Amino acid sequence: MSYTDKTLTCLDCGISFTFSASEQEFFASKGFTNEPGRCPDCRAARKQQRGGGYGGGGYQRQREMHPAVCASCGKDCQVPFEPRDGRPVYCSDCYTPPRR
Numbered sequence: 001m002s003y004t005d006k007t008l009t010c011l012d013c014g015i016s017f018t019f020s021a022s023e024q025e026f027f028a029s030k031g032f033t034n035e036p037g038r039c040p041d042c043r044a045a046r047k048q049q050r051g052g053g054y055g056g057g058g059y060q061r062q063r064e065m066h067p068a069v070c071a072s073c074g075k076d077c078q079v080p081f082e083p084r085d086g087r088p089v090y091c092s093d094c095y096t097p098p099r100r
Contacts, residue, residue: 003024003028004021006018008036012038012042023036064080065078066082072088075091077089077091
């Protein structure tokens with residue numbers, strides 16, 4: 001199927017934008033059947049408001065980070081979990097995931 005550029009109007013800001021042939025082809029390859037209702041700037045703003053992405057069908061939320069001290073090098077770091085007493089915490093430079 002051949003695609004041609006289309007001019008659409010953004011639902012949010014009312015500005016006309018081009019839905020290019022290559023974008024249409026990409027949408028079709030992903031199985032999307034609807035044309036975009038928002039211009040690229042409004043889509044980006046909406047994505048930012050929703051937490052930066054689609055994340056597997058739900059909203060992504062910002063991870064809460066906690067201060068810690070690396071058990072290997074002693075460097076201050078931030079980790080995405082609350083450290084527990086007696087359990088070592090490693091910075092990203094020192095952490096090596098376990099092999100399976």
